Amino acid sequence: MIANATILDDLRTRFGEDSVTPQATRDEIPTFWTDGRHLRDVLRYLKHEVAQPYRMLYDLTAIDERVRQHRDGEPTSDFTVVYHLLSFDRNEYLRIKVPLSGETPSVPTITELWPAANWYEREVWDMFGVEFDGHPFLQRILMPKTWVGHPLRKDHPARATEIGPFQQPPEKVDREQEALRFRPEDWGMKRESEDSDFIFLNVGPQHPGTHGVIRIVLQLDGEEIVDAVPEIGFHHRGAEKMGERQTWHTFIPYTDRVDYLGGVLNELAYLTAVEKLAGIAVPPRAQVIRVMMVELFRIISHLVWYGTFAQDLGQMSPVFYTFNDRERAFDIIEAVCGARMHPVWFRIGGVAQDLPKGWDKMFRDFVAYLPRRLDEYDREVMKNRIFKARTVGVGEITREEAIEWGITGPMLRACGVEWDFRKKQPYSGYENFEFEIPTAQRGDCYDRAVVRVAEMRQSLRIIEQCVNNMPEGHYTSEHPLSTPPLKERTMHDIETLITHFLNVSWGPVIPPGEALGANEAAKGNNGYYLVSDGATWSYRTRIRAPSFAHMQALPLMCRGLMIPDLLAILGSMDYVLADIDR
Amino acid sequence: MNPIVKSLIILFLVIFIPLNVAAGLIWLERRLLALWQDRYGPNRVGPFGLLQVLADMIKIFFKEDWIPPFADKPVFVIAPAVIMVTVLMSYTVVPWAPGATVADMNIGLLFFLAMSSLGVYSIVLAGWASASKYSLLGGLRASAQMLSYEVFMGLSLMGTVLLAGSFRLSDIVAAQRHMWFVIPQFLGFILFLIAGLAETRRLPFDLPEAESELVAGFHSEYSGMKFGMFFVGEYLGVILISAMITVLFFGGWQGPWLPPIVWFVVKTLFFICLFILLRAALPRPRFDQLMSWGWKIMLPLALLNLLVTGAVVLAARP
Numbered sequence: 001m002i003a004n005a006t007i008l009d010d011l012r013t014r015f016g017e018d019s020v021t022p023q024a025t026r027d028e029i030p031t032f033w034t035d036g037r038h039l040r041d042v043l044r045y046l047k048h049e050v051a052q053p054y055r056m057l058y059d060l061t062a063i064d065e066r067v068r069q070h071r072d073g074e075p076t077s078d079f080t081v082v083y084h085l086l087s088f089d090r091n092e093y094l095r096i097k098v099p100l101s102g103e104t105p106s107v108p109t110i111t112e113l114w115p116a117a118n119w120y121e122r123e124v125w126d127m128f129g130v131e132f133d134g135h136p137f138l139q140r141i142l143m144p145k146t147w148v149g150h151p152l153r154k155d156h157p158a159r160a161t162e163i164g165p166f167q168q169p170p171e172k173v174d175r176e177q178e179a180l181r182f183r184p185e186d187w188g189m190k191r192e193s194e195d196s197d198f199i200f201l202n203v204g205p206q207h208p209g210t211h212g213v214i215r216i217v218l219q220l221d222g223e224e225i226v227d228a229v230p231e232i233g234f235h236h237r238g239a240e241k242m243g244e245r246q247t248w249h250t251f252i253p254y255t256d257r258v259d260y261l262g263g264v265l266n267e268l269a270y271l272t273a274v275e276k277l278a279g280i281a282v283p284p285r286a287q288v289i290r291v292m293m294v295e296l297f298r299i300i301s302h303l304v305w306y307g308t309f310a311q312d313l314g315q316m317s318p319v320f321y322t323f324n325d326r327e328r329a330f331d332i333i334e335a336v337c338g339a340r341m342h343p344v345w346f347r348i349g350g351v352a353q354d355l356p357k358g359w360d361k362m363f364r365d366f367v368a369y370l371p372r373r374l375d376e377y378d379r380e381v382m383k384n385r386i387f388k389a390r391t392v393g394v395g396e397i398t399r400e401e402a403i404e405w406g407i408t409g410p411m412l413r414a415c416g417v418e419w420d421f422r423k424k425q426p427y428s429g430y431e432n433f434e435f436e437i438p439t440a441q442r443g444d445c446y447d448r449a450v451v452r453v454a455e456m457r458q459s460l461r462i463i464e465q466c467v468n469n470m471p472e473g474h475y476t477s478e479h480p481l482s483t484p485p486l487k488e489r490t491m492h493d494i495e496t497l498i499t500h501f502l503n504v505s506w507g508p509v510i511p512p513g514e515a516l517g518a519n520e521a522a523k524g525n526n527g528y529y530l531v532s533d534g535a536t537w538s539y540r541t542r543i544r545a546p547s548f549a550h551m552q553a554l555p556l557m558c559r560g561l562m563i564p565d566l567l568a569i570l571g572s573m574d575y576v577l578a579d580i581d582r
Numbered sequence: 583m584n585p586i587v588k589s590l591i592i593l594f595l596v597i598f599i600p601l602n603v604a605a606g607l608i609w610l611e612r613r614l615l616a617l618w619q620d621r622y623g624p625n626r627v628g629p630f631g632l633l634q635v636l637a638d639m640i641k642i643f644f645k646e647d648w649i650p651p652f653a654d655k656p657v658f659v660i661a662p663a664v665i666m667v668t669v670l671m672s673y674t675v676v677p678w679a680p681g682a683t684v685a686d687m688n689i690g691l692l693f694f695l696a697m698s699s700l701g702v703y704s705i706v707l708a709g710w711a712s713a714s715k716y717s718l719l720g721g722l723r724a725s726a727q728m729l730s731y732e733v734f735m736g737l738s739l740m741g742t743v744l745l746a747g748s749f750r751l752s753d754i755v756a757a758q759r760h761m762w763f764v765i766p767q768f769l770g771f772i773l774f775l776i777a778g779l780a781e782t783r784r785l786p787f788d789l790p791e792a793e794s795e796l797v798a799g800f801h802s803e804y805s806g807m808k809f810g811m812f813f814v815g816e817y818l819g820v821i822l823i824s825a826m827i828t829v830l831f832f833g834g835w836q837g838p839w840l841p842p843i844v845w846f847v848v849k850t851l852f853f854i855c856l857f858i859l860l861r862a863a864l865p866r867p868r869f870d871q872l873m874s875w876g877w878k879i880m881l882p883l884a885l886l887n888l889l890v891t892g893a894v895v896l897a898a899r900p
Contacts, residue, residue, distance in 0.1 A: 201715050209795055223719065223869065314785060314866025320619035386786060386865045563719070564868045567795050 007094065008032065010050055015042060023074060023097070027276050027515035031095040033075050036107050039098055043083065043110055046096075052089035055403045057110075059084040059527060059544040060120035062128045064154045068533050070512035075099040079130055081107050084516070084529070084544070088403065088417070091424050093516065106131035116405045119552045127152035127240075137187070142233040142581060145179040151241055158238075158245045182217045187229055189219055196221055201563075205234050209312055209567045212577030216554070216566070223562045228555045232548075235581040243530075243541025247507030248274055249348060249483040251538070255528075256342035258543060259579040261301040263333070264293045265521040267346040272427055273517025273528045274348055277510050280479040284471040286350035287429040292363070292466035293336070293345060294428075294519075295459040299370070300329050301522035302452050302459075305574040309449065310381050312571035313390050318381055325373055332362045348508065349482025354475045363467045367460050374456060382453065391445035395557040395569035398443060405556065406549035409524025410451040411573065415443035421520040428519075433462050445572035452574070481508040507536040523547055523574055543582050547575035593684050596673050604817035609635045611817075611858050618862045645806035650712065653803060657711035662808045665704035665815035669822055672697040676825050677752045679835045679842040690751040691743060694826065695736050698781055702728040704815070705783070709800035720799025723789045723869055727780060730876040731787075735777035737884035741770040741891040742830050755834030764831040769887045771831045773880060778823035780876075782816060785861040789869055824853035 007030055011020045020042070021033040034042050046054045063080045065071070077099030085094040098107055109132040110117045121132040122141040129150035132138060140147060149156050157163050184191055184200060191198060204215040213234035219226040239258055243251050255266040268290060275282060282290070303326045307319030330340045335356055337343035345352055381387055397407070399415040412419055420437040422430040438454030440447035476482055485503040489496045512534040518527035524546025533539035550573050558566045609624065609632060616623025624631035649658055675690040677683045687693055702725060709721015743749060745766060746757035754763075764771045780787040791799040798804075801812045828834055828849040835842030867875070 199715060201719075208797060310865065314788070315864065316615070316785065317619050317862050320621055324620050380863075381865075384865060386867050389871055390865065390868055562868060562870065564795050564866075 007050070011042060011045070014045055021075065025095070025515065026279075026513040027273070027517075029093045029095050029516060031097065033097045033099060036098055036100070039096070040108050040110060040113065042096065043085075044113055046085060046094065047113060052087055054085035054087040054090075054094050056086040056088070056406055057083070057114040057116050057120070058086040058093065058406060058525075059529065059542070060110075060117055060124065061529065061542045061544075062124045062130055062152075063531060063540045064128060064152060067154050068531075068539060070534050072512075077101055078103075079105050079128060081124065081130060082529070082542075083110075084527075088419060093518075095516075100130060104129055104131060106133050108133050109135040111135055114404070116549065116552060119548065126150065129153065140233075142236040144176065144233070146176060151238060156241075158241050182229075182231075184219065189227060189229075193221065198226060203566070210570060211308065211575070214551070214577055214580070216570075218563070218566070220563070225558050225561055225563065225566060228558050228566070230551050230554050232551065232577075232580050235577040237578070237582070239582040240541050240543055243538050243543075245537065247536045248510055248538060249507045251541070252346065253342065253344045256344055257578060258545065258582055259301075259521060259523060259526065259547070259576050260341065261304050261576055262522050262526075262579075263297040263300070263341060263343055264290070264345055265297050265301070265519065266526060267344070268294055268428065269517050269519045269521065269526040270528045270530075271346050271348060271517070272519060273515045273530045274510065276515035276517060277513050277530060277532050278348065278479070278481040278508070279511075280349045280477050280482055282350055282428070282477055283474050284429065285473040286475050286477070288466050288470055289351050289355060289475060290346060290428050291430065291433070292463055292470075293333075293343075293351075295462045295466070296329055296332065296363075296366075298459045298522045299456050300326050300333075301574075302456050303329070305452060305522075305571075306377065306381070306449075309571040309574075310387070312567045313387060315381065315384070315387065318377060321373070321377065325370060328366060328369065332359075332366060335359065335362060347476060347483050349479050350474070350476025352484075355470075360467050360470070363463055367464050367467070370460060371457065374453065378453070382449065388446060390564070390568055391449065391572065393442070394445045394561065394565050395572060396442060396444045397553065397557055401553070401556065402443065405553040407524070407553060408546050408549070409520065409522070410455065411443075411448055411524065411550060413437065413439045414447040414451045416441045421518065421525060425518075433465050435459075435461050445568045448572040448574075481510065483508060509534060509536055510538075518544070521546065523576065523579060524550065545579045545582055547573075547577075547579035548582075550575055551580050589684065593674075596676075596678075596684050597670060600670070600673055600818055600821055601814065603821060604814050605635045605639065607817045607820065607854065608638065608813075610854070611861075614855065614858050615862050618859070639810075642807055642810040647806040647808065650714070650803050652713045654711040654713060657707050658803075659808070661704050661708035661711055662804065662811035662815070663704075664707065665701050666811050666818070668697045668701040668704070669815055669818040672822050673818075675751055676822070677755055677829060677834060678846055680752075683752065686750065686752050688748070688750045691739060691749045691754070691830075694751075695732075695739075698735075698819075698822075699728075699732055701781075701815075701819070702732075704812075705800050708804070708812070712800070712803040714803050716796045716798070716802045717800050720789075720791060720796050720802070723796075724783070724800055726869075727783075727787065727789055727872060727876075730873055731777045731780035731880075734773055734876070734881045734884035735781065737881070737888055738770045738773035738777060739830060740888050741767045744888075744891050744895050751829055751834075755829055755836065758833040758836060762831060762833045767831060767887070767891070769883060770891075771827070773884050773887065774830070775827065776880065778827065779857070779860065780872075782819035782823055782857070784816070784820065784857055786864040786866050787872065788866060789872060820854055820857050821850065824850045824857065827853050 008022055015038055019034060019038045023031040023033060025031050061082050065080055066078050079100045081098045083096040100107060109121055119141060121135055124130050125138050126140045126143050127150055182200060199220040201218045201220055202215060203218055204210045205213045215231040217229040239254055242254050252267055255270045256263055258266050303322040307322035310318040333343055334340050336359060337345040397415060399417050402412050402415045416439055418437050418439050423437055435458045438451050440450045478486060480499055485500045490500045510532045512532050514531040516527055516529045518525055526546060527544035529542035530538050531540040557569050613623045624634035627633040627637050649655055672694050674684040675687055675693050705724035706721045709717045742754060742763045745763060746754040801809055828846060832849050835846045837845035
């Protein structure tokens with residue numbers, strides 16, 4: 001179904017009848033095919049010229065189409081590069097696809113149109129071997145420089161058992177170490193200016209301030225940062241490749257570990273996409289349980305950020321207080337799910353089980369408990385004058401820059417953009433809840449903190465509404481594709497028995513199609529773009545992670561500042577390395 | 583008693599007690615921080631975890647004493663010794679109780695200031711000799727921070743000197759028989775407290791270390807007992823500054839009913855706990871903010887304090 005015909009007409013009148021071909025998708029996002037020749041003009045038109053333009057490059061990825069079976073009406077291609085755009089004026093996504101053929105296909109770069117495309121195009125080259133003509137620095141980004149092959153191609157092995165045993169002789173260690181050496185010239189950096197030599201400082205991959213394995217190479221003049229190069233990929237675990245290997249159901253645990261502080265927030269994004277593909281309507285009770293758990297995890301994630309942010313600025317105590325509070329929230333998660341950080345609680349069509357006895361009291365107690373603590377942290381952290389001196393006016397970005405660089409979530413709202421996907425594109429029944437979108441104006445480290453702190457209070461509000469208005473009914477859908485399949489009617493007729501047997505042993509077969517499931521996660525917009533080829537596993541699982549986009553904008557925020565400011569900015573970004581590298 | 587024997591006993595006690603108390607402070611600090619941070623702290627080794635210090639000491643003595651191949655070896659080895667020596671030297675002038683001091687010099691206060699200034703060399707040399715970028719940055723920060731805070735540290739004490747009319751620490755204590763100097767010299771006390779914090783490189787002035795920024799700053803490359811010396815040196819510094827605050831502003835050993843040494847210990851312990859509490863509470867300012875705070879606010883205030891005190895002393899002279 002083509003939701004928005006006007007943009008198609010606009011494109012056709014501008015570029016000719018056969019320049020764009022529409023495609024129907026399960027998620028009803030307007031999807032058009034164009035070719036390499038028209039690509040840049042089409043994108044420039046969509047970004048700058050069309051009424052209500054698509055300002056944000058939301059995602060850029062590719063699909064290896066070579067072994068795909070179901071491609072009704074799509075142009076033939078070996079590889080397809082997919083551009084996801086987002087228009088804030090229209091409140092709408094747009095998907096542009098470019099068919100490519102050959103062993104090393106190429107497509108023009110769009111880095112001069114969107115600087116944010118830089119990392120995305122590097123990733124596509126790294127993962128698929130698609131070349132981007134005119135890209136300023138087309139190097140591997142997630143895999144090591146010494147890697148051979150392109151992992152997300154279908155002919156690349158996915159399991160360790162498919163390749164030879166791993167060996168690491170000393171020569172290999174030396175080779176890998178040498179490949180990691182930073183050479184400023186590669187990045188077009190000078191080693192000295194007219195009056196001083198620059199220091200190149202490796203912040204990471206092992207550093208107490210980076211919250212994980214990432215390397216940020218700083219070009220320093222004294223303690224002032226001239227430029228910064230974030231190097232990612234140390235935490236890359238091939239989550240997308242695993243998505244093409246696991247069944248639809250058994251991939252859920254892997255999503256938990258993408259933003260590992262976000263737990264069910266990831267599951268919800270993934271399942272939103274799966275349920276769109278399968279056409280499953282989630283029953284109201286399951287929706288409200290999901291919302292309640294998601295908001296609790298938002299608070300958990302923000303509490304971790306709060307404490308560690310203060311610690312990055314040298315304040316020692318808040319992290320212990322917030323972790324104590326988080327522990328209380330985990331007690332609830334544990335009572336409901338049995339697990340803590342990675343609950344694997346949502347299922348296709350609903351949740352794993354109904355809520356336990358006495359759940360409402362636990363949630364009510366927590367909702368009553370946390371606000372007092374938040375007030376205390378306000379006095380201790382947010383109103384602390386040294387804290388303010390360290391964060392106000394540090395790492396500012398404007399709203400235009402934020403949109404340009406694909407920044408979403410609290411970081412976008414800190415720039416004064418009142419944009420929350422829970423409100424703008426409600427999912428899982430968020431339209432039924434009363435809450436506000438906290439915003440701030442300046443877009444600096446302090447404002448990001450203000451937004452997150454306010455969000456915790458809003459999440460408490462939502463949880464309270466969930467507790468007070470929990471609908472009766474089933475906790476999972478009765479749709480035949482939902483997992484785990486319902487057991488009640490299994491022994492009554494052969495059909496249900498067979499379906500149950502197949503769905504448990506193989507997993508459900510999701511009908512062919514493609515869908516984007518995106519939600520407002522704790523760190524920003526978390527998107528799962530799934531392509532089904534009518535099998536028990538996904539043909540392509542693309543994880544659009546907010547931290548990836550945020551980290552790319554780091555140099556923009558920290559140029560001209562000092563090392564302590566870099567740590568303040570990193571803390572205020574609230575990223576997770578697994579979310580950057582996936 | 584033979585005065586030489588007496589001096590030797592005092593000398594032994596003055597070196598032995600602070601070193602042990604400094605080690606004990608590790609336990610005290612960890613327990614107090616834990617108390618304020620809703621957790622337990624070390625409570626497994628011995629009663630109340632008191633033997634934790636012993637366990638830590640055994641561990642640190644048996645660690646490999648590793649010197650990075652790229653380091654400037656002689657300087658790298660000397661640097662941690664410098665801080666221990668200079669801080670311990672300062673202890674010789676501290677009047678613990680009437681007559682209980684190693685050297686009751688007539689320039690006692692100046693000697694203390696001189697020794698604490700020498701302590702900076704330890705940090706700077708450690709940062710330089712490590713030949714690592716993080717250490718270097720830490721060392722640079724240390725030198726700049728110490729320089730700017732040394733200046734008003736000395737000035738902030740001149741008010742007490744004017745009131746007491748002597749640099750001899752026992753005279754200063756004696757001059758506080760009727761009124762502790764913290765009352766007429768409140769500004770001086772605050773300034774000295776801040777400068778003392780900076781001198782001991784404790785939060786919020788731990789910029790030379792700045793864990794979340796510079797890994798461990800000037801002692802990133804140190805391990806084993808050399809690291810231990812920096813560690814103990816820091817605690818010795820905390821005790822020293824607390825003792826000096828007691829001596830200069832809170833009447834030293836003076837107090838009713840209890841023996842003088844008990845008063846001295848109680849007062850010193852109070853300031854030690856204050857130092858720990860400050861560490862638990864405050865974030866770390868940025869380097870340039872710290873510098874401008876030092877030069878633009880603290881130094882003029884110290885001068886003003888000196889000026890006013892001098893004028894009052896002059897006017898009150900018979």
